[in-house]
Amino acid sequence: MPLDATDLSVEARRKAACKTLLRQVHAILGKEGVTPSALHAIKLKLVALGKRSEIFPPADFAMPEAEGRSHILEVEDNDGLGLYLTIGLPGKEAAPHDHGIWCVNAAISGQERHVLWRRTDDGSKPGHATIEKIGEVMVEPGNGFAMADHDIHSTEVVGDQPAIGLALYGYALARFPSVVWYHPAFASVRPLPSRRGPGAA
C-alpha cells in the first residue's frame, strides 16, 4: 500500500514542502522575473507554508543564543535560493538596511514589525544618506512581507514571544551581496562587505 503524506516523518514532510515551495518559486520567477507581482505571489506561497506550523515544531530548531538565529531549510547551489527558518527573541531589533537581494518573509508564530523606508538623498555624498518611513507591516501568522533588491526595512520583534518565521532570499545568506545599513539619527550609511567574492556582482 503506498504511503500517504501523514505516514512520513515531520522532517520528511518539511523537506518535501520546502522543495515544493522552491519549485513553485522558480516557476513564478521563470515566468515573470523578479517583479513586484512575482514577489507578491511568492509571498502568498510562503505564507501558506508558514501556516503549516505542524511541520516546523519548535523542538526541531534551537533557540538563538544571540537574540536571532537562522536555520537552513533549503539552500540551492551557486546562486540559487536560500530558504531559512528564522527566530528572533522578544525585543530584537535591526536598524534600517537593504540586503541587495530580494527577500520574502512569512510568520509561523510571534510578531515581527517591519518598517519600510525610502532613501531621500541623491547618494552623491559618501557615507551620507537620509531616509524616511513610508510604511509598516506586522509579520504575524497568516501574514508576510516582500522586498525587492534594494528596498529598505528595519525590524523589531514585538510582544513577549519569539518571532518564528520563514525567510526566502534570492541568494543564500552565505552568498549575500553587500548589506547596507542606514542610521537616520546620524544621516549615515555603511555597507558591509559582500560575501560574493572578488569580482562578483
Place this chain on the structure above:
Amino acid sequence: MSATLFQVRIGNTGTTISCAAEQTILSASIAAGLDYPYGCASGNCGACISQLESGQVAMLPRNDTSLSPAQAAAGQTLACRAQPRSDVAITWLGRGRR
C-alpha cells in the same frame, strides 16, 4: 545603588564616554551621540566589529559568524555585545562607507 561606570575611549573619534558595566559599548556610544557603526545590534551581523585596544570587556552571546574565535583571539570584539569590565580603549574597524 549606583551603577559601576567605566570610561571608554573611542579611537576613531577621539571621544571618551562613560559606559555602565551592564551597558554595551554600542548603546553607550549611540546614547552619547556617536555614529558608531552597527546593524543588528544583537551579535549576528558583525557590522560593529571593533579592535579592543586596551581594557577588558564581558561579551553577551553572539554568533561565531559575526566574530570568529580567531578574530576574538586577535583582540577584536563586537561593540553591541561588549560590556566594559575596566576602562577601555576601542576602535571600530571601518567596513567602508558609501
